[in-house]
Amino acid sequence: MAPKQNTAAEMGDTRRNIIKAAEGLFMEYGYRAISTRKIADTCGLTQPALYHHFPNKKSLYVEVVRNYLYEMQTGLERIIKRHPDLEDSLYRVTRYIILHQPKKLSQMFHDIEYEMTVEDQMMISQCWSEAYQIPISSIFERAAAEGTLKDPDSLKATTSIYSHIFMSMLSHPLPGDSKTLDQRARLYTEVILRGLSVENM
């Protein structure tokens, strides 16, 4: 019985399967909590077979993150290009992020900070910046130029800090699951743009 050997096309399929299975597991439970055996089981492989596609666990994780961030970047850039209005753009971006964000984005940050090498951290933080920071900051930049946004200098901030705060708001899902996606997105947009107080100014 010859051991199974796949064609190049099948290899590529298997590789994509592994990345998608690992994405779901890593993002929900974290890097340390997921063993290579668990990932292999989910794909219907034995654990050593993973090492035919990736040199080690860490580089599989890096591929998962790169792949996820690239998809997010593509999605956000598409929305922002098509919707120039500040509130409309923020609402659509919020919807998109809530829908596509892995359960715990902060889990991902933690794993990158404590489990990856410095080189990987730098590469990933570049991808992160291109996927989230730059697209969202560009919304605020555009609005600041139009005069519909508070001048960042007046708050001793920047549009980059604005986008950081906005992303933070979205990173912990609201507890009440009764609300619709639309309601959640409208609530976040309202709060980030106009705040909670009644008397404005």
Add this chain to the structure above:
Amino acid sequence: MAPKQNTAAEMGDTRRNIIKAAEGLFMEYGYRAISTRKIADTCGLTQPALYHHFPNKKSLYVEVVRNYLYEMQTGLERIIKRHPDLEDSLYRVTRYIILHQPKKLSQMFHDIEYEMTVEDQMMISQCWSEAYQIPISSIFERAAAEGTLKDPDSLKATTSIYSHIFMSMLSHPLPGDSKTLDQRARLYTEVILRGLSVENM
């Protein structure tokens, strides 16, 4: 040579030392990433000695979280009782939380959700509610009664959701370390109360 045996008072000291050492480690690196040996080393003990003070790793973690949440509750209640004004109160609470919050609060949530038993989760979520949710909601409740806060119903929300969003904003520290504590707290207070847009209403 008789093995070392401590008095009851010394036992209590050792216990507190363990909790404080474990707090720093667990909150920064996460439950799984910190071994019982690492905690013991930090306290100058051998690993099996920990089991003289706590039945297992999980119950030590639970004590760490309870202790942390209780200190936070005391601090927040004291501030809120003394400062009735909405903006003033939020500013002081923000300062206090930034100063006393463990590096990654979301790390704590993840560990509680995935590493603790359901019974411990229920007990801790009770403590969490008393430490954060109830005190911060009470600020918003008071302001809503005064009419200085947007009616939660009008946004299909509640003061509890307001406080959840507010806490989310604070849970990821701002990247630029150049800003002072005061600047950070003022920025958060401004954004949560009045938002980022210029035209209000």
Add this chain to the structure above:
DNA sequence: CCTACCGATCGGTAGG
């Protein structure tokens, strides 16, 4: 509170 040690599980390798 220590020394000595256990069974389980981990990431990764050898060899086919």
Add this chain to the structure above:
DNA sequence: CCTACCGATCGGTAGG
């Protein structure tokens, strides 16, 4: 892509 296996590390226990 599989079987078989390694060294390291983990949480926890025995016994004094």
